[in-house]
Amino acid sequence: MLRGNRELWLALLAMILITGLYGLVLFFTREIPPASELFGHGIGIVGFIFMLMTETLYSLRKRSRSVRWGRMSTWLQLHIFTGLVGPYMVLLHTSWKFNGLAGVTTLLTVIIVISGFVGRYIFTRIPRSMDGMEIEGTLSQEALKQARRLMALWHTIHIPIGVALFIAAFVHIGAALYYATFLK
Amino acid sequence: MQSNRLGCLTGTGIIAALITTMVIAGYIFTSGSLMFSPGALSTHSDETLGGVTSHAEIGRDCKACHTAPWESAKMADRCAVCHTEIASDMQSVASMHGKMSHDNPSLSCRHCHPEHRGADAQLTTMDSALFPHEAVGYSLNGHQLTAGNEPFVCDDCHHGDISTFASDSCQTCHSQIDLAFTQAHLLAFGTDCLACHDGVDHYGDNFDHNKFTFQLTSKHANVICTQCHLDARTIADLQALPQDCNSCHRGDEPHEGRFGSDCAACHTTDGWTPAKFDHDLSAFKLAGEHAEARCEQCHQNNIYKGTPTDCYSCHQGDDEHGGKFGTDCGACHQPTNWDNVTFDHNKSNFPLTGRHTGLACEQCHTNAQFTGLSNACTSCHADPVFHAGMFGLDCAQCHTTNDWLARYNGSHPGIADEGGSGVNHGGGTCRDCHTQTLSAATCTKCHDSNNPEGEGGGGEGGGGDN
Numbered sequence: 275m276l277r278g279n280r281e282l283w284l285a286l287l288a289m290i291l292i293t294g295l296y297g298l299v300l301f302f303t304r305e306i307p308p309a310s311e312l313f314g315h316g317i318g319i320v321g322f323i324f325m326l327m328t329e330t331l332y333s334l335r336k337r338s339r340s341v342r343w344g345r346m347s348t349w350l351q352l353h354i355f356t357g358l359v360g361p362y363m364v365l366l367h368t369s370w371k372f373n374g375l376a377g378v379t380t381l382l383t384v385i386i387v388i389s390g391f392v393g394r395y396i397f398t399r400i401p402r403s404m405d406g407m408e409i410e411g412t413l414s415q416e417a418l419k420q421a422r423r424l425m426a427l428w429h430t431i432h433i434p435i436g437v438a439l440f441i442a443a444f445v446h447i448g449a450a451l452y453y454a455t456f457l458k
Numbered sequence: 459m460q461s462n463r464l465g466c467l468t469g470t471g472i473i474a475a476l477i478t479t480m481v482i483a484g485y486i487f488t489s490g491s492l493m494f495s496p497g498a499l500s501t502h503s504d505e506t507l508g509g510v511t512s513h514a515e516i517g518r519d520c521k522a523c524h525t526a527p528w529e530s531a532k533m534a535d536r537c538a539v540c541h542t543e544i545a546s547d548m549q550s551v552a553s554m555h556g557k558m559s560h561d562n563p564s565l566s567c568r569h570c571h572p573e574h575r576g577a578d579a580q581l582t583t584m585d586s587a588l589f590p591h592e593a594v595g596y597s598l599n600g601h602q603l604t605a606g607n608e609p610f611v612c613d614d615c616h617h618g619d620i621s622t623f624a625s626d627s628c629q630t631c632h633s634q635i636d637l638a639f640t641q642a643h644l645l646a647f648g649t650d651c652l653a654c655h656d657g658v659d660h661y662g663d664n665f666d667h668n669k670f671t672f673q674l675t676s677k678h679a680n681v682i683c684t685q686c687h688l689d690a691r692t693i694a695d696l697q698a699l700p701q702d703c704n705s706c707h708r709g710d711e712p713h714e715g716r717f718g719s720d721c722a723a724c725h726t727t728d729g730w731t732p733a734k735f736d737h738d739l740s741a742f743k744l745a746g747e748h749a750e751a752r753c754e755q756c757h758q759n760n761i762y763k764g765t766p767t768d769c770y771s772c773h774q775g776d777d778e779h780g781g782k783f784g785t786d787c788g789a790c791h792q793p794t795n796w797d798n799v800t801f802d803h804n805k806s807n808f809p810l811t812g813r814h815t816g817l818a819c820e821q822c823h824t825n826a827q828f829t830g831l832s833n834a835c836t837s838c839h840a841d842p843v844f845h846a847g848m849f850g851l852d853c854a855q856c857h858t859t860n861d862w863l864a865r866y867n868g869s870h871p872g873i874a875d876e877g878g879s880g881v882n883h884g885g886g887t888c889r890d891c892h893t894q895t896l897s898a899a900t901c902t903k904c905h906d907s908n909n910p911e912g913e914g915g916g917g918e919g920g921g922g923d924n
Contacts, residue, residue, distance in 0.1 A: 375494055
């Protein structure tokens, strides 16, 4: 269990640590860490970088033919880890206010994480080698075919949500820079 | 199936990107930048500024407050457009806003007045350490930590509304620090703490009374404030306390006012005793033997004030003249010694001239009478028989004090001399002819009766001694 879901346990551990840190800040400042101040802003930025990593690194590795650096399964574990911890940090960044575009972005983040869970469930239906290559013969042709169809369907849903999320996030970042960070 | 492109650049991905971009752009086009607002603006409404009564009324117009990063104008400049009164305050360090921005140049309006925190949110929140509290009349120099050793927050003193302050805030904490002192202090000086205290701790342990005109020396330095400052309620009350000794020490006065009210003439703040009285500062300087006298010799019955300064009031009993020289002893006597007499008769109304100067006093002042004597010659000199009553009593008509020789130039009956009255008849004196009295004369002293033209002939002759 632990071995098979190491990235989930690590993600849980990281989230507990971040929650602890959040609790300390909450205790000492006696206010919900605002999105615009050191802690709230920091977890927002780091969380978003994690989310960017989630989106790009695994995808690049999967499609790269020249550089075969690291195992696909490790990259998938990192993808899952950052895909959980990043959104969690972004959630704490919200300071529990979900106005306007920032609120929409948070909503999309929550959806993409749920979608990611669903995708992982479908993905693990297909037996793979340590490099992530599908292993033939363990499933019946019919079951494998159905799993692949499901996977393709999931991709057509998951990717547009992700794209919408990142566009909303970038606009949010741009607006934050314009209206707050570079405010004189 | 597999390619080098990113996984997101699928057909549905690109379509999603386009749709998202269009939705956001459309929203910006219809509603401005409202979707970027992190929260509602305040509906707090005090007055109409810039045509609106609250920030919420311009909540859809981001540009009303926000400037672009590349603009030279700052957000504070946008605040100043409506809040003109505050903007002018900012120019003066005497005002709270001016002092604050002067002390903290990096501070902007929004640092203390954050927005987008909801319709009912407080529009003013600030780090109390930044607030130039002295600019509103009360410094927080002396209020760094509460009685519980915690940093002060606004609410500790202001109870919810920073624009008001109740003195009971002071009492609550200061009673915890020193109950006895606080109660005594409130009783002595009242409950309006701010009437005297401005937070700079002028009246605490570092208070130096000697910076004022009334310096606390010696024993004054040890008295408690209320021994002098009774019923003071304001700084003006404290400063209005009279500084003369008597206003505090009237009750300590054992002299019953006999020495007047200037205690410091004799006493110092080192103590009531020893007292040093300088009699020479009074109207009666103690010259000569007076300096040796004991106080009670002059000041009888312990009465010091109003003692007469004339000699006779004390020295009547010493008057060996029996009052005959009057009461002004100082006219003749010095304070050094009774025997040191300097009587100048010429200062009297009868200056002594001629032969009068050589006389013994008692030749004129018979019966030891020195006052009230007549100036008339006749009071001493009787009209001589020789005059036979012919010249009246004014001796000085013919005589001086040098001698009795007469200088009579009046007419002389009966005889004549050459071009004269006859007084100098023959160059003789009165007594040449009038040997006994002017009423009888003989000629024969000069004139022979047998030879009336010859020497020694007699005839009537006039007195005319030269």
